[in-house]
Amino acid sequence: MRDVAYDTHAEIAAPSAAGGEPLMEARRLCFDAGGKRLIDNVDVVIRKGRRTVVMGANGTGKSLLLRLLHGLIPPSGGEVLWRGAPLDGAARRAQAMVFQRPVMLRRSALANLRFALAVRGLQGAERARREAEAMSRARLEDLARRPARVLSGGEQQRLAMARALACKPDILFLDEPTASLDPASTHAIEALTNEAHRDGVTVVMITHDPRQARRLGDDLIFLHDGRIAETGGVLPVLDNPKSEAARAWLEGRLYLGGSKS
Amino acid sequence: MSDSFLGVLGEAVGLILAGDRDLMEIILLSLRVTLTAVFLACLIGLPLGALVGTFRFPGRIVVTVILNALMGLPPVVVGLLVYLMLSASGPLGMLRLLYTPTAMIIAQTILVTPIVAALTRQVIEDLHREYAEQFASLGVRPLDRVGALLWDARYSLLTVALAGFGRAVAEVGAVIIVGGNINHVTRVMTTTIALETSKGNLQLALALGVVLLTIAVLVNACVMAIRASSVRSAYA
Numbered sequence: 001m002r003d004v005a006y007d008t009h010a011e012i013a014a015p016s017a018a019g020g021e022p023l024m025e026a027r028r029l030c031f032d033a034g035g036k037r038l039i040d041n042v043d044v045v046i047r048k049g050r051r052t053v054v055m056g057a058n059g060t061g062k063s064l065l066l067r068l069l070h071g072l073i074p075p076s077g078g079e080v081l082w083r084g085a086p087l088d089g090a091a092r093r094a095q096a097m098v099f100q101r102p103v104m105l106r107r108s109a110l111a112n113l114r115f116a117l118a119v120r121g122l123q124g125a126e127r128a129r130r131e132a133e134a135m136s137r138a139r140l141e142d143l144a145r146r147p148a149r150v151l152s153g154g155e156q157q158r159l160a161m162a163r164a165l166a167c168k169p170d171i172l173f174l175d176e177p178t179a180s181l182d183p184a185s186t187h188a189i190e191a192l193t194n195e196a197h198r199d200g201v202t203v204v205m206i207t208h209d210p211r212q213a214r215r216l217g218d219d220l221i222f223l224h225d226g227r228i229a230e231t232g233g234v235l236p237v238l239d240n241p242k243s244e245a246a247r248a249w250l251e252g253r254l255y256l257g258g259s260k261s
Numbered sequence: 262m263s264d265s266f267l268g269v270l271g272e273a274v275g276l277i278l279a280g281d282r283d284l285m286e287i288i289l290l291s292l293r294v295t296l297t298a299v300f301l302a303c304l305i306g307l308p309l310g311a312l313v314g315t316f317r318f319p320g321r322i323v324v325t326v327i328l329n330a331l332m333g334l335p336p337v338v339v340g341l342l343v344y345l346m347l348s349a350s351g352p353l354g355m356l357r358l359l360y361t362p363t364a365m366i367i368a369q370t371i372l373v374t375p376i377v378a379a380l381t382r383q384v385i386e387d388l389h390r391e392y393a394e395q396f397a398s399l400g401v402r403p404l405d406r407v408g409a410l411l412w413d414a415r416y417s418l419l420t421v422a423l424a425g426f427g428r429a430v431a432e433v434g435a436v437i438i439v440g441g442n443i444n445h446v447t448r449v450m451t452t453t454i455a456l457e458t459s460k461g462n463l464q465l466a467l468a469l470g471v472v473l474l475t476i477a478v479l480v481n482a483c484v485m486a487i488r489a490s491s492v493r494s495a496y497a
Binding site: 067070071072089092093095096097099103105106107115116119120167 | 398409414
């Protein structure tokens with residue numbers, strides 16, 4: 001019998017393949033640093049229009065995987081494909097990412113948004129329309145002229161979401177966007193994520209919160225020690241984890257068993 | 262008692278308050294030379310420092326070490342090199358710039374540019390470390406990165422420019438060699454202080470010293486005010 005727990009080549013969206021055609025693929029993806037293999041031979045397929053949740057213990061390579069998929073760092077081995085072709089500049093501009101700690105430029109909230117849109121080549125009326133729409137969506141109209149760095153953590157993260165979504169990405173990477181937020185701010189970020197998904201944006205999100213994964217996810221990748229320990233639909237994996245790594249993590253146990261042979 | 266310190270100081274303040282024509286001419290020439298040199302140094306040093314601070318390229322560490330080392334350029338050596346370049350037998354002798362304010366501006370620009378470039382590199386590198394992932398995610402093009410970093414670091418870079426101004430306005434070694442300290446032509450505050458002190462004309466020397474110190478205090482007050490303002494605005 002095939003051990004799904006350590007099947008690193010599983011197709012993430014397979015259990016719900018009706019979701020759409022493959023948008024992104026990672027093939028035999030590896031990343032080495034400091035003489036250690038941090039991402040080990042990972043294969044992932046992200047399907048268009050799906051919401052994929054990436055989970056796993058701290059230090060298992062979740063953020064690294066997102067950065068590799070987004071092209072922020074080059075892989076040590078393997079490849080990332082965007083619509084079947086190698087990831088290039090044009091593909092990157094069809095993507096957006098929100099980090100755990102939002103990076104705000106030393107400008108007003110509105111100027112942060114404007115900068116992102118200007119980078120995408122938007123000018124004039126269209127840019128103004130997108131700015132107004134994004135600020136309204138994130139309920140930041142009253143704070144538009146405030147320096148972005150004096151906004152609260154929740155407001156900054158909403159602005160980071162607004163900035164990312166204003167660029168109308170095909171895929172949105174979220175690296176624990178609610179990790180340090182209060183419930184109200186978490187709800188606001190989740191609402192923006194759902195709204196984006198309804199608009200057709202594919203979402204890949206890291207979270208440590210199983211309830212959030214249930215609320216926001218369709219598919220789940222469970223990472224352990226730089227490899228995929230388990231994949232499948234969110235509910236099947238969370239309700240009936242097959243890998244010891246996922247089971248231990250969900251039960252709050254420390255799991256030290258390595259997945260690498 | 263006019264030889265006592267207080268007596269000389271009183272006479273110096275009198276010269277300043279009276280708006281002595283010679284004194285004003287010297288002060289204005291000093292400011293013209295220094296501000297022009299700082300402007301030119303910023304024109305070269307800001308983009309140079311920003312490029313080195315933003316991009317990784319072979320030899321970057323060597324360039325950084327050289328920029329940092331050039332911050333300590335001895336003014337008399339710079340003066341001597343500019344003198345050799347501009348003297349009648351030098352490669353730029355035909356320009357006839359020696360003993361003119363332009364020669365002094367050239368010497369001061371050479372002295373201040375490495376200071377502006379090296380400090381800019383540090384400021385921009387620190388900010389870029391913070392922005393790099395966001396820039397990469399947004400797909401910001403290389404030159405747009407430099408522009409955005411320079412704009413966002415503007416308050417810190419103003420401090421850098423003021424540091425360059427402080428160095429230039431107090432400099433004497435280079436400008437005395439290439440300017441010659443010619444009365445009504447190339448005489449600036451620092452060279453006048455040196456000359457008048459040696460002549461025993463302490464009133465004028467001290468009056469200029471007071472002006473120089475006042476400028477130094479004002480420059481530092483400006484730096485403090487700008488930094489305080491930037492912290493208040495959360496731009497720091």
